[in-house]
Amino acid sequence: MVALKKEMPSKKKRLGLTVDFCKRAKPSYSPVALPWTSYNQSVFIDRIKVFAQAGKGGRGCVSFRREKFVPKGGPDGGDGGRGGDVILRADRHVDNLSNFFYEPIIKAKNGGHGMGKKMHGRSASPMIVKVPVGTIVWQAEYPTSNETARDGLAEPPSTAHQASISALLVDLTCDGKEFVLCRGGTGGKGNVHFKSSQNRAPRQYTEGEEGEQGHFLLELRTIADAGLVGYPNAGKSTLLRKISAARPKVAAYPFTTLHPIIGVVEFPDYCRATIADIPGLIEGAHRGLGLGHEFLRHITRCRILLFVVDIAGSESRNPIEDLANLRREIDLYDPALSKRPWYIIANKMDLPAARENLEALQHRFSTIETAAVSAQTRQGMESLSKKLEKWLAKVPQPQAINPGKTDAISFGN
Numbered sequence: 001m002v003a004l005k006k007e008m009p010s011k012k013k014r015l016g017l018t019v020d021f022c023k024r025a026k027p028s029y030s031p032v033a034l035p036w037t038s039y040n041q042s043v044f045i046d047r048i049k050v051f052a053q054a055g056k057g058g059r060g061c062v063s064f065r066r067e068k069f070v071p072k073g074g075p076d077g078g079d080g081g082r083g084g085d086v087i088l089r090a091d092r093h094v095d096n097l098s099n100f101f102y103e104p105i106i107k108a109k110n111g112g113h114g115m116g117k118k119m120h121g122r123s124a125s126p127m128i129v130k131v132p133v134g135t136i137v138w139q140a141e142y143p144t145s146n147e148t149a150r151d152g153l154a155e156p157p158s159t160a161h162q163a164s165i166s167a168l169l170v171d172l173t174c175d176g177k178e179f180v181l182c183r184g185g186t187g188g189k190g191n192v193h194f195k196s197s198q199n200r201a202p203r204q205y206t207e208g209e210e211g212e213q214g215h216f217l218l219e220l221r222t223i224a225d226a227g228l229v230g231y232p233n234a235g236k237s238t239l240l241r242k243i244s245a246a247r248p249k250v251a252a253y254p255f256t257t258l259h260p261i262i263g264v265v266e267f268p269d270y271c272r273a274t275i276a277d278i279p280g281l282i283e284g285a286h287r288g289l290g291l292g293h294e295f296l297r298h299i300t301r302c303r304i305l306l307f308v309v310d311i312a313g314s315e316s317r318n319p320i321e322d323l324a325n326l327r328r329e330i331d332l333y334d335p336a337l338s339k340r341p342w343y344i345i346a347n348k349m350d351l352p353a354a355r356e357n358l359e360a361l362q363h364r365f366s367t368i369e370t371a372a373v374s375a376q377t378r379q380g381m382e383s384l385s386k387k388l389e390k391w392l393a394k395v396p397q398p399q400a401i402n403p404g405k406t407d408a409i410s411f412g413n
């Protein structure tokens with residue numbers, strides 16, 4: 001007897017499926033290169049152009065009252081609701097502007113249209129967008145000839161450099177501070193407003209107002225009490241790790257830190273100070289070498305500047321030359337910044353040749369207070385913390401930048 005082997009169709013065939021779900025279709029998009037990202041760091045954006053549009057007001061309604069035994073009840077068309085505002089709110093839990101990288105168009109909802117029985121249209125809720133504390137908002141203008149209409153929106157042209165900055169609108173310096181970027185349009189009037197002894201059955205109504213719209217440049221200038229400035233590998237990030245709970249990446253190669261990181265230092269008397277660690281500066285940064293001056297704007301609001309030098313002169317560096325170069329770079333970036341109170345942190349005191357170099361450095365910069373530390377071994381960190389508190393106590397809090405001021409600011413990147 002021959003055993004008949006019955007061919008059982010596969011489950012896929014039984015279900016009538018023809019597509020092989022196991023084989024994933026290749027994604028049709030190509031991965032986008034994000035600025036300032038690495039395998040373990042998220043995207044950091046500190047300057048971005050956005051387009052914002054507030055909601056349009058709702059249309060007024062044309063309607064007449066119709067009820068049993070009320071044959072000619074008169075006009076009863078309600079007004080339209082207000083369009084939503086676009087509001088920026090400074091939030092200390094947001095640390096950069098990367099959400100605008102993915103959504104550079106901010107649109108609030110339109111107001112609802114008016115309805116019969118004198119019913120008012122629904123006013124749209126405001127579109128509240130969170131931005132980091134320290135965000136400065138500039139009005140940007142694009143030539144109108146380049147504007148293209150898409151979905152009723154004037155799109156920012158692809159050639160971004162054509163935009164010009166016209167005015168500084170606001171400096172959001174404290175947590176919770178709000179700014180209405182674009183005001184929503186008011187609602188239109190319903191026909192109830194047009195009745196008169198002459199016009200007892202009005203069919204007139206008004207359209208809702210357009211919401212404000214415009215292009216804006218948002219720029220983050222981090223607010224911290226002290227800023228660490230130094231050559232790559234001087235030990236700035238190590239210092240911040242040891243003095244605060246911040247965890248910037250530390251490694252023995254230059255430009256490990258790719259974006260500013262803020263650490264909070266707690267003093268024994270329950271006072272606190274924030275310290276900003278920015279990517280290393282090198283000689284010629286004003287010519288765009290290294291990461292250039294790109295991140296120096298994050299220390300422009302710091303009350304004091306802490307120049308971190310590798311006092312051991314490892315990697316055949318000269319700490320005195322390094323410090324002089326750093327001072328020159330700061331001066332080239334902004335002469336006002338170079339007048340800010342500054343101090344020296346001589347790091348890597350655990351290495352040989354550090355003592356000798358420290359004496360030479362103190363001799364050369366005799367008027368500047370110096371803290372000698374070893375961030376790696378924690379040597380001198382207690383005394384640095386005390387000095388930091390003393391240095392900060394001498395300097396007042398910086399003021400927010402006045403709106404209306406127009407600054408020379410490039411808008412190409």
Ligand SMILES: Nc1nc2c(ncn2[C@@H]2O[C@H](COP(=O)(O)OP(=O)(O)O)[C@@H](O)[C@H]2O)c(=O)[nH]1
Binds near residue numbers: 231252253255347349
């Ligand atoms: N021997 C010694 N090495 C240090 C000290 N501070 C930092 N380093 C090392 O210097 C290298 C660069 O440190 P990092 O904090 O990334 O420097 P940054 O580029 O200024 O942020 C790392 O390998 C650290 O381990 C120190 O006090 N002593």
Ligand SMILES: [Mg+2]
Binds near residue numbers: 236238257279
């Ligand atoms: Mg670093």
